[in-house]
Amino acid sequence: MILHKLIINELIKIFSLVRSYIGLILFTAIVPLILWGYGMGTSHIQGQIENSVSDMFFIEGSPTNGFTAAYFIMNFFWVHIPFLIALVGGDIFAGEQANGTFRIYATRPISRLSIFISKTIATLIYTLIFVVYFGLLTLGLGLVWHGGGDMLVFQDGILILESSDAMRRFFIAYGLSFMNMALVSAIAIFFSTMVRNAIGPVIGTMALIIFCLMVSTLPLEIFRSVQPYMFTTYFSNWEQAFYDPIPWRDMLRGLNLIISYLILFLGIAFIIFRRKDILS
Amino acid sequence: MIDPIEAEAISEVDTPPFALECHGLSKKFKTIQALDQVSLTVPSASIFGFLGPNGAGKSTLIRIVAGLIKSDSGTFNIFGRSSLTGYRVRQNMSTLVDRADFYKNLSAFRNMKILGRLTGHEQDDQINRLLDLLGLYERRHDKVKTFSQGMKQRLGLAQALLPEPRLLVLDEPTTGLDPQGMHEIRDFILKIAAEENVTIFLSSHLLHEVELICSDIALIFNGKLAAQGAMSTIFQDMQDVVVELEVEDSEASLKFLEKSDLVTGVHPLANSIRIDIGYKNIPELIRTMSTKGINIFSVSQRNRLETFFLALMDKK
Numbered sequence: 001m002i003l004h005k006l007i008i009n010e011l012i013k014i015f016s017l018v019r020s021y022i023g024l025i026l027f028t029a030i031v032p033l034i035l036w037g038y039g040m041g042t043s044h045i046q047g048q049i050e051n052s053v054s055d056m057f058f059i060e061g062s063p064t065n066g067f068t069a070a071y072f073i074m075n076f077f078w079v080h081i082p083f084l085i086a087l088v089g090g091d092i093f094a095g096e097q098a099n100g101t102f103r104i105y106a107t108r109p110i111s112r113l114s115i116f117i118s119k120t121i122a123t124l125i126y127t128l129i130f131v132v133y134f135g136l137l138t139l140g141l142g143l144v145w146h147g148g149g150d151m152l153v154f155q156d157g158i159l160i161l162e163s164s165d166a167m168r169r170f171f172i173a174y175g176l177s178f179m180n181m182a183l184v185s186a187i188a189i190f191f192s193t194m195v196r197n198a199i200g201p202v203i204g205t206m207a208l209i210i211f212c213l214m215v216s217t218l219p220l221e222i223f224r225s226v227q228p229y230m231f232t233t234y235f236s237n238w239e240q241a242f243y244d245p246i247p248w249r250d251m252l253r254g255l256n257l258i259i260s261y262l263i264l265f266l267g268i269a270f271i272i273f274r275r276k277d278i279l280s
Numbered sequence: 281m282i283d284p285i286e287a288e289a290i291s292e293v294d295t296p297p298f299a300l301e302c303h304g305l306s307k308k309f310k311t312i313q314a315l316d317q318v319s320l321t322v323p324s325a326s327i328f329g330f331l332g333p334n335g336a337g338k339s340t341l342i343r344i345v346a347g348l349i350k351s352d353s354g355t356f357n358i359f360g361r362s363s364l365t366g367y368r369v370r371q372n373m374s375t376l377v378d379r380a381d382f383y384k385n386l387s388a389f390r391n392m393k394i395l396g397r398l399t400g401h402e403q404d405d406q407i408n409r410l411l412d413l414l415g416l417y418e419r420r421h422d423k424v425k426t427f428s429q430g431m432k433q434r435l436g437l438a439q440a441l442l443p444e445p446r447l448l449v450l451d452e453p454t455t456g457l458d459p460q461g462m463h464e465i466r467d468f469i470l471k472i473a474a475e476e477n478v479t480i481f482l483s484s485h486l487l488h489e490v491e492l493i494c495s496d497i498a499l500i501f502n503g504k505l506a507a508q509g510a511m512s513t514i515f516q517d518m519q520d521v522v523v524e525l526e527v528e529d530s531e532a533s534l535k536f537l538e539k540s541d542l543v544t545g546v547h548p549l550a551n552s553i554r555i556d557i558g559y560k561n562i563p564e565l566i567r568t569m570s571t572k573g574i575n576i577f578s579v580s581q582r583n584r585l586e587t588f589f590l591a592l593m594d595k596k
Binding site (some may be wrong): 002005006008009013014016017018046047099100101102103104105106107108109110111275278279 | 370376399
């Protein structure tokens with residue numbers, strides 16, 4: 001099988017580009033900063049929590065810890081990560097077209113299907129690395145910095161999760177986030193097969209996400225019937241991992257829709273790439 | 281789903297007579313007919329020059345053969361294997377299409393490694409041998425973005441040779457090179473054709489370059505094949521060629537040539553005489569001059585291919 005060699009090639013290409021490190025460097029810089037800021041404001045947050053629940057609970061220790069910090073950061077970043085993911089996915093085909101390297105790469109005796117699959121898998125591996133790194137940085141560093149313990153979640157009331165349960169739910173949340181970001185990668189790949197410059201797919205991906213996000217969040221009657229079918233409606237489905245009980249059925253329905261869109265975008269992208277004349 | 285690339289070597293014994301056969305290839309880009317029913321054959325072990333003015337359809341045909349674009353109709357075979365087999369048709373072929381471009385942030389060695397992996401030719405010693413052959417060994421760990429165009433072009437040749445092809449398709453390989461670089465590439469092509477027994481399909485608009493190294497040629501105009509054949513025979517149908525004669529007694533020679541029915545034009549130069557003459561009449565003229573006692577020191581055709589090319593263009 002030559003596919004694993006093609007995937008290695010694509011990963012080498014991805015990690016030879018500066019743009020692939022922008023998101024990772026950004027998070028490496030900003031997450032510790034947020035965690036530090038979170039620590040600085042802990043007493044204020046803690047005071048607010050204690051005031052609001054002191055008549056119901058006796059709080060021992062700190063209600064703000066690594067889990068709540070990671071949850072707070074996830075809430076903040078899930079709308080920004082797509083842009084950083086699209087930087088790499090958008091370049092995967094268009095970058096080769098723009099640099100003229102397809103003129104050499106695609107003339108070898110390998111099928112376009114192999115090229116497409118290897119590029120797609122490499123992009124998804126990058127996306128996974130990104131999400132895992134984000135998880136390690138937020139949750140790992142958060143726990144080291146602010147410690148563990150029970151996790152307080154404010155979601156239609158107060159939910160108190162034991163630390164082992166909180167950890168399990170974070171894994172579910174990161175899994176769902178990966179699937180959402182995989183769809184972002186698929187959209188970026190779709191745009192990447194259509195154009196010859198690497199900026200177009202990034203703008204196209206973000207424009208589509210922003211448009212769909214508006215449709216799926218605006219409380220207008222005209223959009224209400226299509227909202228269940230918009231993939232962006234489920235972009236925040238990772239939050240469901242912290243509901244009690246976890247709404248598995250809803251979660252699975254959202255996941256099915258995300259996977260369906262992922263297959264649709266990749267399918268169309270492959271058809272475009274297979275038929276594409278490489279002229280430049 | 282993914283088929284392995286078989287290292288299928290064609291032995292000397294069963295080498296088909298033609299390295300490349302195109303049958304009725306056509307391609308239209310919107311309203312422009314880039315190729316119109318082009319059929320041509322490239323003999324095995326030849327250096328085949330593919331000529332035509334800019335926009336004639338040379339690159340379109342090469343890109344079809346290289347798998348970069350799809351033809352609207354027609355097929356082609358490479359060493360007998362049909363294009364209907366898909367990407368497998370390119371198993372014994374390698375290409376350098378247009379300007380050589382690489383992954384700029386990677387070194388020459390890493391670029392070769394990436395391309396070698398596609399066909400199972402990623403062994404370090406093989407890559408180093410080719411980089412050495414092309415004079416890039418010392419710079420092998422430098423990023424390609426630091427290379428000059430000439431160096432990139434040589435790296436382009438190195439990557440094309442990596443899969444040990446039997447057919448090497450080169451599209452304008454000397455583009456952007458200085459005279460020394462062009463000379464080096466020409467010498468290299470002759471060397472690999474002779475030593476590695478590789479058939480070379482060379483597209484160029486540099487007639488002099490083609491005339492110097494090619495054994496066979498084909499000419500294309502407006503997407504249609506205008507002529508094809510061996511260098512040694514293709515000029516036989518030419519009406520007139522320009523020949524320069526260096527003779528002992530130029531005055532006597534001049535008088536003879538002006539009266540000769542074989543010659544259609546005479547132009548005295550400082551140290552020689554330039555004549556216009558039918559290609560087939562050259563041997564008879566030389567014989568007659570010898571019998572008349574005129575000593576000939578040299579007979580050379582001037583811009584034979586250019587004359588042929590321009591004559592064909594006039595016809596079109």
